[in-house]
Amino acid sequence: MCNCGKNEYTPVPSKLQDIIKHTAQEWTFRFTYVGDVKPGQFFQISIPKVGECPISVSGIGPDYVDLTLRAVGKVTDYLFENFKAGDSLFLRGPYGNGFDVHEFEGGELIIVVGGTAVSPVRGVVQYLCETECAKDVHMIAGFKDPGEIMFKADLKDWAEKIDLTLTVDGAPEGYAGKVGLVTKYIPDIPIRDISKCKAIVVGPPPMIRFSMIELVKRGLSEDNVWISDSRRMSCGIGKCGHCRINDKYVCIDGPVFKFSEHKTLID
Amino acid sequence: MGFVYKTEEFNKVLEALESKYRIFAPVLKVGEGRFRDTDVIRYDYISRIEDAELEERSDFSFKEILMPLSETMFYFTEDEIKEADYDARPVIVLMRSCDIHAVKRLDQMYTGNGPANDWFYERLRDRVKFALIGCGKACPNSFCVDMGSNKTDEYAFSIDMIDGKVYCDVKDKEMLAAFEGAGGAKDNVEPRFVTEAEFRVERPEEVTVELFKDPMWDEYTKRCVNCGRCNFVCPTCTCFTIQDIFYTDNGRVGERRRVNASCMVDGYTDVAGGLVMRKTNGERMRFKVLHKVYDFRKRFGYDMCVGCGRCDTVCPEYISFANCINKLNARVKEVSANV
Numbered sequence: 001m002c003n004c005g006k007n008e009y010t011p012v013p014s015k016l017q018d019i020i021k022h023t024a025q026e027w028t029f030r031f032t033y034v035g036d037v038k039p040g041q042f043f044q045i046s047i048p049k050v051g052e053c054p055i056s057v058s059g060i061g062p063d064y065v066d067l068t069l070r071a072v073g074k075v076t077d078y079l080f081e082n083f084k085a086g087d088s089l090f091l092r093g094p095y096g097n098g099f100d101v102h103e104f105e106g107g108e109l110i111i112v113v114g115g116t117a118v119s120p121v122r123g124v125v126q127y128l129c130e131t132e133c134a135k136d137v138h139m140i141a142g143f144k145d146p147g148e149i150m151f152k153a154d155l156k157d158w159a160e161k162i163d164l165t166l167t168v169d170g171a172p173e174g175y176a177g178k179v180g181l182v183t184k185y186i187p188d189i190p191i192r193d194i195s196k197c198k199a200i201v202v203g204p205p206p207m208i209r210f211s212m213i214e215l216v217k218r219g220l221s222e223d224n225v226w227i228s229d230s231r232r233m234s235c236g237i238g239k240c241g242h243c244r245i246n247d248k249y250v251c252i253d254g255p256v257f258k259f260s261e262h263k264t265l266i267d
Numbered sequence: 268m269g270f271v272y273k274t275e276e277f278n279k280v281l282e283a284l285e286s287k288y289r290i291f292a293p294v295l296k297v298g299e300g301r302f303r304d305t306d307v308i309r310y311d312y313i314s315r316i317e318d319a320e321l322e323e324r325s326d327f328s329f330k331e332i333l334m335p336l337s338e339t340m341f342y343f344t345e346d347e348i349k350e351a352d353y354d355a356r357p358v359i360v361l362m363r364s365c366d367i368h369a370v371k372r373l374d375q376m377y378t379g380n381g382p383a384n385d386w387f388y389e390r391l392r393d394r395v396k397f398a399l400i401g402c403g404k405a406c407p408n409s410f411c412v413d414m415g416s417n418k419t420d421e422y423a424f425s426i427d428m429i430d431g432k433v434y435c436d437v438k439d440k441e442m443l444a445a446f447e448g449a450g451g452a453k454d455n456v457e458p459r460f461v462t463e464a465e466f467r468v469e470r471p472e473e474v475t476v477e478l479f480k481d482p483m484w485d486e487y488t489k490r491c492v493n494c495g496r497c498n499f500v501c502p503t504c505t506c507f508t509i510q511d512i513f514y515t516d517n518g519r520v521g522e523r524r525r526v527n528a529s530c531m532v533d534g535y536t537d538v539a540g541g542l543v544m545r546k547t548n549g550e551r552m553r554f555k556v557l558h559k560v561y562d563f564r565k566r567f568g569y570d571m572c573v574g575c576g577r578c579d580t581v582c583p584e585y586i587s588f589a590n591c592i593n594k595l596n597a598r599v600k601e602v603s604a605n606v
Contacts (some may be wrong), residue, residue: 004384004386004389005384005386006386007386008384008385009386009387010350033416034528047511048341048343048348049512049513049518049521049523050511050523051510051511054512070540071537072539072540074539076539090348147567192583230538231536232537233527234507234508234509234528235385236385237382237383238376238380239380239388239505239507240383240506240507240508240509240525240528241376241505241507241528241530242508242528242535242536244562246557246562246565247562247563247566248566249381252381252382264476265502266480267480267545267554
């Protein structure tokens with residue numbers, strides 16, 4: 001018989017502790033998990049006879065991980081329709097490099113996120129909120145409209161600790177908050193030393209592209225920017241090939257990349 | 268150690284080996300080709316050397332022995348998850364030098380890329396040994412010499428069939444008894460290797476980002492019909508997609524399996540929500556070609572393509588991979604000269 005070690009493909013049972021509903025289409029599933037995990041890493045949610053899908057970690061607790069998903073595919077639709085807190089499901093992971101939170105300690109940091117992309121950076125923000133440098137964190141979070149705003153409780157909490165700009169692309173008349181694309185607010189971020197400032201930019205590709213234009217205008221170095229990419233990995237462990245871009249595999253070399261490196265990767 | 272056998276004597280070697288191993292070899296399947304009255308050379312189990320096709324290159328490679336087209340990973344029965352069984356009997360695979368080089372690429376991807384190894388690949392790989400089929404002539408569309416895959420010394424034993432006699436060089440000590448007991452004459456035997464392939468190729472050393480968006484790929488948008496045959500015959504293509512199914516007779520029972528995937532075929536890059544990364548066939552061709560002769564090398568230090576020429580032979584649009592490498596190289600030179 002083969003002495004092949006651990007089978008990484010084997011789904012591991014995990015009890016669903018809670019479901020937090022942000023919008024009709026975006027829910028956070030709290031899965032029981034004890035072990036090492038970093039913000040920006042991802043898990044394969046595994047539903048026997050339905051399939052697997054890679055989802056990034058949006059929260060880390062002592063005995064759980066939060067996975068926030070949008071119902072847009074076969075597996076996610078099935079999850080939304082068939083499960084409730086207390087049910088047992090399967091996971092495998094965590095996979096990928098994730099964010100190194102210590103990288104962002106002790107200096108000025110700009111975070112630009114759009115929509116569900118709050119998920120991979122949520123753990124970073126939570127960590128920095130508890131440090132002395134929280135005041136130097138400038139976060140711009142953009143959502144499509146007021147109804148699409150996710151992680152409302154977090155945003156409220158963060159607003160007291162960091163410099164948070166919450167904006168929506170468009171809103172009905174009479175909306176009290178900020179309106180406009182995230183790029184609109186980048187020129188106004190107060191930065192003392194742009195040469196040492198770091199940034200995390202996560203969101204849809206066009207948002208990243210235009211945010212980078214604004215950030216570079218401010219004098220930010222592309223070497224100081226981190227982004228998080230996503231692909232539809234089958235394996236999550238560098239074998240199936242679906243997430244390869246040039247000589248990099250998003251699942252093992254990413255999903256977190258330095259922007260200066262990522263911009264040379266062409267799909 | 269070398270031996271020379273008459274065909275019947277060599278079949279005794281196979282008979283002795285079969286007490287432990289099954290022999291997997293290229294076999295000419297008469298009338299089983301894609302079209303009416305056409306043949307195909309595919310791998311199958313043999314007991315007699317006459318059943319193996321030793322002259323012509325196989326249309327499909329050996330790789331199904333290590334990565335089946337469709338491989339069940341798990342069975343799901345109610346709440347139980349069970350790893351699928353497999354045939355653990357040892358196998359000797361007869362293959363040419365280029366294909367032995369291809370195995371190194373498969374090993375690289377499944378057991379040398381990232382922290383975790385591929386458990387399903389490893390268990391199939393563990394039971395396989397390789398025997399070399401010597402090359403008396405260059406295969407159609409081959410460019411193995413320039414890819415450096417025309418020679419190898421990594422084999423359990425070699426087979427060269429010349430004028431009805433079988434010449435063997437045996438390296439595997441465990442198998443030696445089977446060779447010694449069959450009555451062949453001892454001799455110094457060197458397997459045949461080709462030193463001139465059908466095509467010459469020159470690979471670019473460095474491919475800059477501009478080349479990714481170069482109009483040279485547009486030709487393939489026009490010509491390629493993204494059938495994916497080039498991927499499925501390639502001995503180094505390793506991509507797969509994991510799929511779950513349930514049985515229509517009983518939805519409480521199902522399985523998870525993985526099937527060979529093609530980066531040329533629709534659906535390869537689809538993500539939930541509808542985003543597709545590479546829409547045109549030219550982009551897909553660029554993705555594939557650069558992987559085979561550049562990106563893989565950048566990551567692992569040697570090229571993925573072994574120059575067997577199967578993809579050229581199978582392409583219904585007569586797209587030549589060797590030509591494409593040369594065009595790419597010329598274009599790289601042209602672009603760098605204009606900078």
